[in-house]
Amino acid sequence: MAALGTAxxxxxxxMKCNIIPNQEYLLQGSVLDQYVEVLLHRLRGLCDNVxxxxxxxxxxxxxxxxxxxxxxxxxALPLRVRRALDVSDAPFxxxxxxxxxxxxxxxxxxxxxxxxxxxxxxxIEFLSELGCRLDFEYIARGYMFRKGRMKVTVSKIFKMNGIxxxxxxxxxxxxxxxxxxxxxxxxxxQDAIAEDMRVFAEQLRPLVQLEKIDYKRLGNxx
Amino acid sequence: MGxxxxxxxPVENKxxxxxxxxxxxxxxxxxAVPQGxxxxxxxxxxxxxALGHQRTVHVLHNSExxxxxxxxxxxxxxxxxxxTDGLFDLLMMKMSSFYQSKKQTKAxxxxxxxxxxxxxVKLGSVTVSSNFKxxxxxxxxxxxxxxxxxxxxxxxxxQGFLGSLGPTTPxxxxxxxxxxxxxxxxxxxxxxxxxxxxxxxPGPALIMRPQ
Numbered sequence: 001m002a003a004l005g006t007a008x009x010x011x012x013x014x015m016k017c018n019i020i021p022n023q024e025y026l027l028q029g030s031v032l033d034q035y036v037e038v039l040l041h042r043l044r045g046l047c048d049n050v051x052x053x054x055x056x057x058x059x060x061x062x063x064x065x066x067x068x069x070x071x072x073x074x075x076a077l078p079l080r081v082r083r084a085l086d087v088s089d090a091p092f093x094x095x096x097x098x099x100x101x102x103x104x105x106x107x108x109x110x111x112x113x114x115x116x117x118x119x120x121x122x123x124i125e126f127l128s129e130l131g132c133r134l135d136f137e138y139i140a141r142g143y144m145f146r147k148g149r150m151k152v153t154v155s156k157i158f159k160m161n162g163i164x165x166x167x168x169x170x171x172x173x174x175x176x177x178x179x180x181x182x183x184x185x186x187x188x189x190q191d192a193i194a195e196d197m198r199v200f201a202e203q204l205r206p207l208v209q210l211e212k213i214d215y216k217r218l219g220n221x222x
Numbered sequence: 223m224g225x226x227x228x229x230x231x232p233v234e235n236k237x238x239x240x241x242x243x244x245x246x247x248x249x250x251x252x253x254a255v256p257q258g259x260x261x262x263x264x265x266x267x268x269x270x271x272a273l274g275h276q277r278t279v280h281v282l283h284n285s286e287x288x289x290x291x292x293x294x295x296x297x298x299x300x301x302x303x304x305x306t307d308g309l310f311d312l313l314m315m316k317m318s319s320f321y322q323s324k325k326q327t328k329a330x331x332x333x334x335x336x337x338x339x340x341x342x343v344k345l346g347s348v349t350v351s352s353n354f355k356x357x358x359x360x361x362x363x364x365x366x367x368x369x370x371x372x373x374x375x376x377x378x379x380x381q382g383f384l385g386s387l388g389p390t391t392p393x394x395x396x397x398x399x400x401x402x403x404x405x406x407x408x409x410x411x412x413x414x415x416x417x418x419x420x421x422x423x424p425g426p427a428l429i430m431r432p433q
Contacts, residue, residue, distance in 0.1 A: 004261040004332065007283035007291070011311050020309070066320055068272035075319050094306065096313055115313050119306035120407075126304045129297045131273045131320070 021185040024097070024114040025194050027201055027210035030177045036154065039180070039207045040143060043152060046203060047145035054143035057155075058086040061140060062124065064132035079132060081123055085139070091118040100215065107191070108198035110212045114185065139171055142178065149193065150200060153181045180208045224340075224364035225404045227376050227396075228412040229389045231357040238347040241357045242333055245345050248383040254338035260360075261285045262346065262410075263330035264417050267314065267321040279321055281314060282410050292410040303407045326351045329417040331358050340364050341379060348420055355420040359384065360409075370400035 014020050031039050044050065059082050066077040082093040098113035128134070142155030156178050158171040182201060184193050201210040233241060250256075262284045269277045278296040291310040295302045314321065331346030344360040361380050366372040373392055380388035392400065395411050 004259050004285050006261065006263055006330075007288070007308065008263075008265075008311060011308060015312075020312070022312070066273075066317070068270060068320055077317060077320065094310075094313075096316060115309050115316070117307045117309045117313070119310075120304055122302055122304050123306070126293070126295055126302045129295055129300075129302055130277065130279070131269065 018187045018189065021187055022113055022115055023186055023188045023190075024110075024112050025184045025186065025197055026110040026112065027108075027182040027197055028110075028213045029180045029208045029210040030175075031154070031180055031208045032177045035207065036178045039178075039204070040154060042204065042207055043143075043145045043154070046200075047147045047152065049146055054145050056086075056141075056143055057084065057153075058141045059083065059139065060085055060137065062137045063135045064127050065135055066130065066132045079127060081127065083121070092121055092123050093117070094119045094123055107194060108212075109194040111191075111194070113188075116185065138174070140179075147200060148196070149184050149186070150197060151181075151183050153179075153183075155179050155181075180204075180210065182210050223404075223406060224362050224366050225369045225372050225376065226360060226362040226409040226412070227373075227380065227389065228358055228360050228393060228409070228416060229380065229384070230416060231359050231384065231387060233356050238354050238357060242345050242347055245357075245359065245383065246334060246336075249336050249338065249343055249345075252338060252383060254336035254341075254343060257335050257337045257342075259285075259332065260335040260344045260346070261330060261332040262413050263328070264414060265323055266327050267317075267323045269321055270319070273320055279314075280414055281311065282413065284406065284410060284413075286409075287406050290406070292407055294411065294414055301411075303411065305407055327421055329355075329420060331413065331417075343383075348416070350417070350421050353425075355423065355425075358413075358416055362409075367404045368401060369396050369404055373400065 040054070044054065049055070062081045064079045064081070066079065068075050078097055080095040080097065082095065084090040094117050096115040100110045100112040137160050139158040139160065140155040141158065142153060145152040157174050159174055161172055182197055184197065186193055204210060231241060231245065236244075262282065264280055264282045267279045267281065275298065277298070280294045280296070282292045282294070284290070284292070289307060291306050291308055293304040293306065293310060295304070327350065329348065329350045331348045333345045333347050336343040340363060342362040342364060346358040346360065348355045348358055359380070361376055363372045363376050363379075369392065377389060391397075393412050393415070395415055396408070399408070
């Protein structure tokens, strides 16, 4: 039997072959509470999971950043942890989301680097002790649809109100609308998927307008 | 997945391959069947000064759990274990401006793997940044997950092919976890304990047995 390669060797090989899904193509929009049923109905008709209906989720998301106090070059590495409140034995999800690529203005979606991984529940303590700071947290509840490689989530965002461990009670919605996200994770360079997403987003108009959101401009507004 | 005991086998005046061959012969004589190779490796990262007090992250892989990456964070007061998947290595690369790898400390244990009834035996030749440091013998008893319930059996089995050089007390990491349910990260913690000792030791001849 041939000698074993190291895990780093296989990761490097996977990177060379470009099979690691480390890019996220994303479109976002929102819909008012009173119209969400219409949108869900439309999605049920358009998406793959017609028979089983949409999957529901009830997740707690914690957004951390790792910062170093360098005078010249302030650095920050954003990290997110997501855990299912409704499925207690599901692994936690750790996610790195990078800056969105500036790229071509005509590109139909936001493209940003991302790394997703499942992990054990010790991740919360691990990140705190690693030096990460908890910037904010929220609860997202809603529905998930699939259409080929595309994922559509319709989620209601709730504030934590300081009660981190009691799902259900004591949470307050942050707005009277639902967040709608259309995303695909793919290896880099698969820009054709962005075009598919644009076409799909067209089919949801005028119920919801899915757009490239420029976070830098949002930052200036606040 | 069962309970695993890791112990160091003294090298004395022999080379690594000689010891591995000697132990392979003994275990084969008991009826063990070779079942490929195994590899456990460990890379260590230290926090940069800008991040405040010094912390260390050890990232380990075990060929027995090929889709998992194990990380152990040492804060100085406690160790936090984390089991995650393969892309964690990619994240460590992203963290390179916060946590930097100490290149001279890359440790690994690799060698033949045997199966004999309910036991799995691995004979690992340990290197730290490519220098031979010693031999680690890993024995797993697959049907049981509580160390206290199978320690005596494993000890007796190990003495069967290691003779008086087999362990007589449980590894220090397990001593206050004998009644807990054993999981793969406990094996990783034992490897880290040994790798840390090997890194500190100047060469294969001078290693003290960690008991």
